[in-house]
Amino acid sequence: MAKKxxxxxxxxxxxxxxxxxxQSRLRRLNAKSKPExxxxxxxxxxxxxxxLARIAAQVRDTAETATDTLAxxxxxxxxxxxxxIWREMERRPLLTLALAAAGGxxxxxxxxxxxxxx
Numbered sequence: 001m002a003k004k005x006x007x008x009x010x011x012x013x014x015x016x017x018x019x020x021x022x023q024s025r026l027r028r029l030n031a032k033s034k035p036e037x038x039x040x041x042x043x044x045x046x047x048x049x050x051x052l053a054r055i056a057a058q059v060r061d062t063a064e065t066a067t068d069t070l071a072x073x074x075x076x077x078x079x080x081x082x083x084x085i086w087r088e089m090e091r092r093p094l095l096t097l098a099l100a101a102a103g104g105x106x107x108x109x110x111x112x113x114x115x116x117x118x
Contacts, residue, residue: 025051
């Protein structure tokens with residue numbers, strides 16, 4: 001199982017905090033709606049709408065942050081991979097040339113088969 005990073009832990013803490021906030025707001029809403037009856041329906045609707053909008057905004061912000069982090073990590077991994085390939089090409093130029101020739105040959109064979117099928 002993968003270890004949780006600090007950002008994952010922070011994200012989980014933020015979600016937990018949001019859940020606790022929502023629970024407390026719903027308790028207040030429930031307590032408020034019982035004694036006032038029908039007259040407070042508009043206030044309750046506004047309260048719930050504001051709460052849900054705030055939670056949606058925080059979830060959206062968290063998702064954007066996670067997406068940015070993932071994109072940065074993917075870019076870094078791709079950059080590292082290109083550097084490693086380049087180093088290997090410099091260390092073994094003949095092997096690189098042989099692999100390129102073999103790849104070109106295979107692509108040529110595939111191209112011939114596609115032309116013959118038409």
